[in-house]
Amino acid sequence: MDLFLLKNKFLLRKDISFLNFGSFGACARPVFERYQQYQLEMEEEPLHFMMEKGLAYLKQAREALAKFINCHADDVVYVTNPSYGVNIIAKSFPLQPGDEVLTTNLEYGACDRAWKYYCKQKGATYKQCAIQLPLQSRQDFITQLSAGINNKTRLIFLSHITSATALKLPVEEICALARKKNIPVFIDGAHAPGHIQLDLAALGADIYTGACHKWMMTPKGSSFLYVCKELQNLMDPLLISWGYDAIAPSHSRFLDYHEMQGTRDFSAFLTIPDAIAFMQKYNWPEVSRQCRDLVKQNASRFCDLLHTKPLAPLTDEFIAQMFSVEIITENTLQLHDLFFKEYKIQVPIMQLGDKKFLRYSIQAFNCQHDLDRLYDAVKELISKNIVNIN
Amino acid sequence: MDLFLLKNKFLLRKDISFLNFGSFGACARPVFERYQQYQLEMEEEPLHFMMEKGLAYLKQAREALAKFINCHADDVVYVTNPSYGVNIIAKSFPLQPGDEVLTTNLEYGACDRAWKYYCKQKGATYKQCAIQLPLQSRQDFITQLSAGINNKTRLIFLSHITSATALKLPVEEICALARKKNIPVFIDGAHAPGHIQLDLAALGADIYTGACHKWMMTPKGSSFLYVCKELQNLMDPLLISWGYDAIAPSHSRFLDYHEMQGTRDFSAFLTIPDAIAFMQKYNWPEVSRQCRDLVKQNASRFCDLLHTKPLAPLTDEFIAQMFSVEIITENTLQLHDLFFKEYKIQVPIMQLGDKKFLRYSIQAFNCQHDLDRLYDAVKELISKNIVNIN
Numbered sequence: 001m002d003l004f005l006l007k008n009k010f011l012l013r014k015d016i017s018f019l020n021f022g023s024f025g026a027c028a029r030p031v032f033e034r035y036q037q038y039q040l041e042m043e044e045e046p047l048h049f050m051m052e053k054g055l056a057y058l059k060q061a062r063e064a065l066a067k068f069i070n071c072h073a074d075d076v077v078y079v080t081n082p083s084y085g086v087n088i089i090a091k092s093f094p095l096q097p098g099d100e101v102l103t104t105n106l107e108y109g110a111c112d113r114a115w116k117y118y119c120k121q122k123g124a125t126y127k128q129c130a131i132q133l134p135l136q137s138r139q140d141f142i143t144q145l146s147a148g149i150n151n152k153t154r155l156i157f158l159s160h161i162t163s164a165t166a167l168k169l170p171v172e173e174i175c176a177l178a179r180k181k182n183i184p185v186f187i188d189g190a191h192a193p194g195h196i197q198l199d200l201a202a203l204g205a206d207i208y209t210g211a212c213h214k215w216m217m218t219p220k221g222s223s224f225l226y227v228c229k230e231l232q233n234l235m236d237p238l239l240i241s242w243g244y245d246a247i248a249p250s251h252s253r254f255l256d257y258h259e260m261q262g263t264r265d266f267s268a269f270l271t272i273p274d275a276i277a278f279m280q281k282y283n284w285p286e287v288s289r290q291c292r293d294l295v296k297q298n299a300s301r302f303c304d305l306l307h308t309k310p311l312a313p314l315t316d317e318f319i320a321q322m323f324s325v326e327i328i329t330e331n332t333l334q335l336h337d338l339f340f341k342e343y344k345i346q347v348p349i350m351q352l353g354d355k356k357f358l359r360y361s362i363q364a365f366n367c368q369h370d371l372d373r374l375y376d377a378v379k380e381l382i383s384k385n386i387v388n389i390n
Numbered sequence: 391m392d393l394f395l396l397k398n399k400f401l402l403r404k405d406i407s408f409l410n411f412g413s414f415g416a417c418a419r420p421v422f423e424r425y426q427q428y429q430l431e432m433e434e435e436p437l438h439f440m441m442e443k444g445l446a447y448l449k450q451a452r453e454a455l456a457k458f459i460n461c462h463a464d465d466v467v468y469v470t471n472p473s474y475g476v477n478i479i480a481k482s483f484p485l486q487p488g489d490e491v492l493t494t495n496l497e498y499g500a501c502d503r504a505w506k507y508y509c510k511q512k513g514a515t516y517k518q519c520a521i522q523l524p525l526q527s528r529q530d531f532i533t534q535l536s537a538g539i540n541n542k543t544r545l546i547f548l549s550h551i552t553s554a555t556a557l558k559l560p561v562e563e564i565c566a567l568a569r570k571k572n573i574p575v576f577i578d579g580a581h582a583p584g585h586i587q588l589d590l591a592a593l594g595a596d597i598y599t600g601a602c603h604k605w606m607m608t609p610k611g612s613s614f615l616y617v618c619k620e621l622q623n624l625m626d627p628l629l630i631s632w633g634y635d636a637i638a639p640s641h642s643r644f645l646d647y648h649e650m651q652g653t654r655d656f657s658a659f660l661t662i663p664d665a666i667a668f669m670q671k672y673n674w675p676e677v678s679r680q681c682r683d684l685v686k687q688n689a690s691r692f693c694d695l696l697h698t699k700p701l702a703p704l705t706d707e708f709i710a711q712m713f714s715v716e717i718i719t720e721n722t723l724q725l726h727d728l729f730f731k732e733y734k735i736q737v738p739i740m741q742l743g744d745k746k747f748l749r750y751s752i753q754a755f756n757c758q759h760d761l762d763r764l765y766d767a768v769k770e771l772i773s774k775n776i777v778n779i780n
Contacts, residue, residue: 011433024436024653032433036426042610043401043422046414047736063467081652083631090630109637110652114630213653220432220440221654238628240480240504241473247741249497262471262500262605263414264611265658346437351637 006282006364016340017370019347021361022166022191022322025214034274035219038267050263057270058259064273065224069193069210071200076226077258078269082112082190084238085209086157087226088258089186090118090366092235095154097123102148102183103157104131105353106165111188115157124154135312138170146177155184160210161191163358164350165311166322168196175204184231190223191215194279196320200226207231213268215321215363218275222268227254237261258301282364291321291362298371299323302358305378307389324350324357327378328388332356335386343377345370396672396754406730407760409737410557411751412581412712415604424664425609428657440653447660448649454663455614459600461582461590464615464641467648468659472580473500473528474628475599475615476547478648479576480508482625485544487513492538492573493547495520495743496555501578505547514544525702528560536567550600551581554740554747556703556712558586566596574621580613581605583649584669585678586710590616597621603658605711605753608665612658617644620745627651672754681711681752688761689713692748695768697779714740714747717768722746725776731766 009029012018018026027035038057042049058078066073079085085275095101101115105128112126119126129148130291135141145158156178161168171187178185184206192198194215200208208226227235232254237244243260250256299314308326329335332349337347350357360374381387399419402408408416417425428447432439448468456463469475485491491505495518502516508515519538525531535548546568551558561577568575576597582588584605590598598616602608617625622644627634633650640646689704697718702708720724722739729735740747750764771777 011430013434018435020437022550024440026436026744027433032429036429039422039426039609044403045406045736046416046610047410048730049740050414062438080654083652084629087629087631098478110631113632113634117626117634211653218437219429219655236507239474239477240507241477241500242503244503244507262473263601264470265609265655268655340438346435348437369397 006287009278009282010365012100013367016345017345017347017373018368019345019360019366019370019374021360022163022214022359023348024220025211025217026111026363026365027087027219028217028275028278031217031271031274032219032280035267035271038270039265042265042267054266054270057161058266061270064276065212068272068276069198069200069224069226070202071226074255075229075232076224077255078266079209079223079225079258079267080363081213081223082188082209082211083108083114085223086111086119086240087114087237088225089207089209089227090114091238093155094234095119095122095124098152099124099154100127100150100152101125101155101157102127102129102145102153104129104145104159106131107157107159108163108188108190111157125152125191133165133311134261134309135167137313138142138317141170142173142177145279147176149181149183153181153183155186157186157188159191159321160187160189161195161320163190164352164359165326166319166324166357166359167312168318168320171205172203179204191322194275194284212272212275216275218271219268222272225258262348267269287364288321291364291366292316292319294362294366294368294371295319295321295323295360298360298368298375299325301375302360302378305375305382305388306358321363322359322361325357327356327358328390329356331388335381338381338386339374343373345374345377347374396677399668399672400755402755405734407735407737407756409735409750409752409756409760409764411546411753412553412604412749413738414610415601415607416602416753416755417609418607418665418668420516420668421607421661421664422609425657425661426559427544428465428660429655430653432655432657440658444660448656451660451662454666455602458662458666459588459590459614459616460592461616464645465619465622466614467645468656469599469613469615469648470611471603471613472578472601473498473504476501476578478615478625478628479599480504481615481628483508483545484624485509485512485514488542489514489544490517490540490542491515491545491547492517492519492535492543494518494535494549496557496578497547497549498553499545511531515542522668522699523555524699525557525708527703528563528707531560532563532567537565539568539571539573543571543573545576547576547578549581550579551710551712553580554714554742554749556708556709556747556749557702559710560707561595562593569594574657581712584665584674596701602662602665606662606665607668608661609658612662615648659697677754678711681754681756682706682709684752684756684758684761685709685711685713685750688750688758688765689715691765692750692768695765695772696748696777711753712751714749717746717748718780719746719776725771728771728776729764729767733763735764735767737764
């Protein structure tokens with residue numbers, strides 16, 4: 001597959017080097033078209049759509065998604081975004097005063113906020129294990145995180161691929177290790193589905209949330225939450241509506257609780273089968289491989305330019321279609337705007353603790369030229385002292 | 391304005407008599423087109439849209455909405471639907487064990503569920519005052535509800551227009567009465583904006599939630615929550631995200647808390663100015679008046695046919711563009727399907743307690759013919775003993 005041919009399958013502006021697929025994704029054209037067709041179909045008979053036909057589509061889409069991520073269709077519900085999924089769990093997960101939720105200092109800020117809010121409410125601790133970077137190996141991470149486990153640990157919450165640092169974490173090993181200790185694991189897979197191979201059955205996480213609107217290329221606001229059967233009944237809906245104490249309960253309280261969320265446009269969820277078909281049609285494993293190669297081939301170059309080291313070994317173990325490199329600059333917003341307005345590059349500068357990271361994402365529509373433009377821009381900004389080097 | 395001319399301004403199927411505008415509304419064509427244009431604009435540069443341009447549109451839309459409902463633009467936030475607004479309040483409104491939230495037995499079931507859930511959690515009581523129907527006068531309702539007020543009443547929660555019974559309640563008088571007793575009032579205006587004149591400053595409710603996707607004809611998932619300045623700081627976000635403990639707080643914590651809800655398609659909110667412009671262009675006060683007249687002219691006919699009495703005097707004081715008449719039938723779902731499939735009529739049968747109501751809504755695209763079809767269908771279903779009469 002020639003990546004260049006895929007450029008026209010997206011609606012993105014042609015004048016911008018779009019290197020921030022990681023934040024909000026970008027909809028594949030046929031998926032977007034199908035999205036708007038569903039919306040039109042809904043408007044033609046809103047009642048029939050919202051109460052019958054649309055619900056049948058919703059079920060089909062859930063089944064297709066479940067197959068794609070390898071779980072039972074009744075164990076996964078749609079949520080607007082992964083933060084929504086985290087909120088459901090953080091609100092309801094039973095925690096007593098003194099209990100701990102173990103996590104890292106690499107997590108997404110919105111999720112940190114949800115956990116801190118609910119842990120505080122329950123007198124529990126959100127324990128953000130400070131992970132020493134760069135990681136030397138998967139075992140290095142496992143050793144660091146597991147040092148935080150103790151007899152108060154009730155849950156481990158961990159990104160599959162981190163946001164600011166773009167690191168694929170060894171979640172498989174953490175799940176196996178936690179299982180032995182009888183500690184449930186909740187994986188935040190905001191960046192995972194469609195980006196890396198995802199097999200929930202093989203992974204064995206007890207809870208998993210993922211975005212479809214990023215690497216699966218569906219419209220914004222389409223994500224999912226998986227909860228293993230054993231824990232489903234613990235989770236109250238975030239929005240208490242008709243599904244709570246339902247008049248005509250379905251076979252699954254889990255679905256009733258979380259799928260019935262009042263009037264909304266749920267068309268984005270319906271496009272999931274189209275997104276999966278799109279990936280199949282264009283041989284996505286191969287597209288992904290080409291993208292990963294591009295990411296890795298350029299990684300050292302950016303590290304050298306910015307006088308820094310990679311945050312982990314430059315292998316498929318840690319790196320997929322995103323790469324973060326530390327960058328030193330006074331004003332993050334100004335730098336982002338400069339990239340966008342002066343250089344026509346859309347690339348994020350991510351803040352994490354007291355550090356900043358330039359994160360590039362590579363998707364089907366990108367090519368070496370985009371990264372060369374970024375490289376030249378950074379070089380020029382270094383010469384202008386807008387980007388500093390150690 | 392000839393209502394017939396407005397029929398083409400909607401996307402509804404032409405073969406159906408659509409008499410259920412009340413449930414999910416129906417998008418006006420230019421508003422729907424604008425909706426999809428915003429979505430396309432978002433896809434062309436997702437980052438720029440989600441972080442900058444779209445936020446400016448969002449602010450403009452909020453200002454237009456605030457002007458339309460007469461409140462300060464910083465006192466209103468978007469929510470997906472009124473149930474979402476009710477959930478925000480029910481979760482956060484400070485209630486102690488023994489406190490009471492006073493309401494009626496005419497409220498929307500999803501909202502009842504939210505209040506019951508959170509009242510139970512806090513040891514408070516959700517006190518559903520049983521309103522005796524038919525109402526004789528506005529004073530009749532006021533007398534009945536105020537009998538429920540006591541020194542444990544912390545909040546009055548009330549529909550502006552009820553769902554199953556389609557009654558416009560005397561919320562103005564209730565707000566005035568409650569103010570004297572220093573009890574805040576929360577009005578559920580799911581059916582109000584765009585349906586009846588709405589002036590929040592004149593009304594004086596402390597909290598108000600309304601749907602834009604019903605009578606304002608915007609896309610599904612666009613609603614609002616107004617909270618008076620004095621109470622804003624009590625309300626935590628339903629979804630804890632970046633706006634909670636914000637890195638760069640705006641001038642309003644209320645906006646930060648409730649507007650920053652993670653990645654979603656917020657285009658529906660952006661169409662609000664277009665919806666308002668649409669109503670202005672077609673002289674909506676006059677369209678509404680014609681619709682109300684049609685509702686009232688047919689009301690007695692349906693009461694007579696079904697051997698029942700109106701639930702309130704057939705005046706503008708109680709009736710707007712919806713009318714509910716009690717109907718006796720064994721199987722509500724079957725009856726709905728018969729109307730839809732056999733008679734090509736989309737009309738709901740609403741359940742409330744042990745009673746059922748046939749509720750017709752009249753909007754710009756309806757005409758006498760739609761109600762005649764409904765009348766004939768009901769008559770035939772009576773003759774077939776599918777609808778029973780007392």
